[in-house]
Amino acid sequence: MFNKLSLIAVAGLLAAGACGASQFPDPAVDDSLQAAKGKQVAVLAGGCFWGVEAVFEHLKGVDNVVAGFAGGERSTAHYEEVSTGTTGHAESVQITYDPAKITYGQILKVYFSVAHDPTELNRQGPDSGTQYRSSIFYANDDQKRIAEAYIHQLNEAHVFRSTIATQVVPLKGFYAAEAYHQHYADLHPDNPYISTYDLPKVADLKKQYPQMCKR
Template sequence: MSAATFPDPALDEKPTPGKKTAVLAGGCFWCTEAVFEIMDGVDDVISGYSGGTKEDAKYDIVSTGRTGHAEAILITYDPAVVTYGQLLKIFFSVAHDPTQLNRQGYDVGTQYRSAIFYADDEQKRIAEAYIKQLDDAGVLSKPIVTQVAPLDKFYTAEGYHQDYARGNRANPYIVNVSDPKVAKLKKLYPGCVRKRN
């Protein structure tokens, strides 16, 4: 898949200065965090958990798949530099495979599901419209299975999960799963990458 085959969202927020947040789930949060934290206009990315039924979320319980939470990331961004729709474009084209149900590669379970947790009606409209746009255009070989759900709560993951790819360069999972996604972002969308990382 090339950058040319992946369209920009037809519906997006206005690029106004300020700070906004987006919560996305696309498999292991080490990988999604690594992709988004090098993007221009992204101020911070926090790994955590969202979308569950339990009142608290800790890795040892979430990883069993029994809490309903997904591994997710909280992105703080400046919409004057990168819009919500542009974040979704990277989410769908680079950060994960949105056609895999309740898994990403060898990571299997609802905690690895593809999900967009929207903070308001505008985010919901943009997400739903973009999924329809991509499916209608047949951009991916299979239908998108990404869940679009309201953001109830985001639980910050344990400290050792934060900036994991950056601090664990030799970890085989980072080398084989995370690094190729970062390389794909740099290759397909070099203009989206911060000049200094």
């Protein structure tokens, strides 16, 4: 993941970012917290899966986050192949959460405001290629409705300086990445890529939404 681009890329990412957390809107269309038992799953892509995974692992109501691939075929769901940008896959995370503690819309709020820059097309920070695209892979009609409504809401409110590039597409399959990719940011905090691009996202989450973070 780590390449030769300088910290100028980070400055560019921040320049394209959204307004402060106090102004970042809640989704107008969302599920309500559900008392029913059972877990639900969200699959999101937003650049390198190391950082996106690290962000969502800190959210209350999230039970598990898996780094992997979505958008392509099972046969090509391997890191080296996905990295060619020819498989149709995007680096993604599968988030298992408790709908009695956190809603799908709240997960999307963190996704758009902290986990990545949704205005970048086929890239994220220093990484470029379709495998780093911004995508929401919906599992049902409710997820599709909430995601599309929120993107429309954010664009209409001009929350970002540019139009959101995030795709909203049906989930055809999610495939876990190799074991060494799992919990990578937590296990390798001194990796230059992690310390430069991913740990600041976790810090932003804790600063902007302390009430949503695990202690």
